[in-house]
Amino acid sequence: RIAYVNGAYLPMDTAFIHIEDRANQFADAVYEVVTVYNGRFIDMDAHIDRLERSLNELHIQMPMARSAMMVVLAETARKNRATNAILYIQVSRGIVKRDHAFPVAARPCLTVTCRRFDFAAVKARAEKGIKTITTPDIRWGRCDIKSTSLLPNVLAKQAAKEQGAAEAIMLDEAGNITEGSSTNVWMVTKDGVLVTRSIDDNILPGITRAAVMTIARDFQIKIEERAFSLAEAQNAAEMFLTSSTNCAMPIIMVDTKKIGDGKPGSTTKRIVDAYWSMMEKA
Numbered sequence: 001r002i003a004y005v006n007g008a009y010l011p012m013d014t015a016f017i018h019i020e021d022r023a024n025q026f027a028d029a030v031y032e033v034v035t036v037y038n039g040r041f042i043d044m045d046a047h048i049d050r051l052e053r054s055l056n057e058l059h060i061q062m063p064m065a066r067s068a069m070m071v072v073l074a075e076t077a078r079k080n081r082a083t084n085a086i087l088y089i090q091v092s093r094g095i096v097k098r099d100h101a102f103p104v105a106a107r108p109c110l111t112v113t114c115r116r117f118d119f120a121a122v123k124a125r126a127e128k129g130i131k132t133i134t135t136p137d138i139r140w141g142r143c144d145i146k147s148t149s150l151l152p153n154v155l156a157k158q159a160a161k162e163q164g165a166a167e168a169i170m171l172d173e174a175g176n177i178t179e180g181s182s183t184n185v186w187m188v189t190k191d192g193v194l195v196t197r198s199i200d201d202n203i204l205p206g207i208t209r210a211a212v213m214t215i216a217r218d219f220q221i222k223i224e225e226r227a228f229s230l231a232e233a234q235n236a237a238e239m240f241l242t243s244s245t246n247c248a249m250p251i252i253m254v255d256t257k258k259i260g261d262g263k264p265g266s267t268t269k270r271i272v273d274a275y276w277s278m279m280e281k282a
């Protein structure tokens, strides 16, 4: 495997970031995860848009022009012979003497890694659906920024794993679902309305979330972007989650409560299938 580190393409085992990279000391960095499916990037423009937005919010410069970055990403994928893979893109504020305030001299650092990814396994999992748990959302107030500061998400995912679940759904203080530890969460009400939390409401604006919105609009499914409680979700007809690496994934259980009849719901299945055909055509 080959990684891109600040201008150089290096074998993975010799690719390091500097000990005083602010990503290391402060998690002063943002990232993106982009999938490569059948040799094609899925929604790359939207991911780079979001990267630019995260950087802007933190007053970090783009490490290079967008067009140059696209060349680096394509080249990293090519060097890794990426057919079905995920690209991990990280931009930190830079390498500079440790001090909390923004250093003047820092130049942003770009690192890119690429790893093979088993989409067939995701597809197989989507046939059955997944189990989830819930956990309090203990994150900060700017979850719209895709920062590498992910300790609460790490703890949430670990809790899920320890309980034999695939994802942890996070709850705000009002008992409403925010999102999964690395996914956006959706429900389909008994009236067939698709509901997901509004992106203005302290969640990550998922790229897959946006793609599913488009799919649902094409299907003329009624969509509501609003907060919804755990109880409402558990009594919904269907639930699913979305992320670049999960695509659209049916949820069949939340804590000890089965969702619907404990199998992927029909609206969810239509959306899952439509998302996969979108990927086929990408």
Ligand code: PMP
Pocket: 033, 179, 180, 181, 182, 183, 184, 204, 205, 206, 207, 208, 209, 242, 243, 244, 245
């Ligand atoms: N929420 C969080 C907290 C995430 O980390 C992710 C995955 N990056 C998502 C949602 C889903 O985003 P996307 O569809 O862009 O992968």
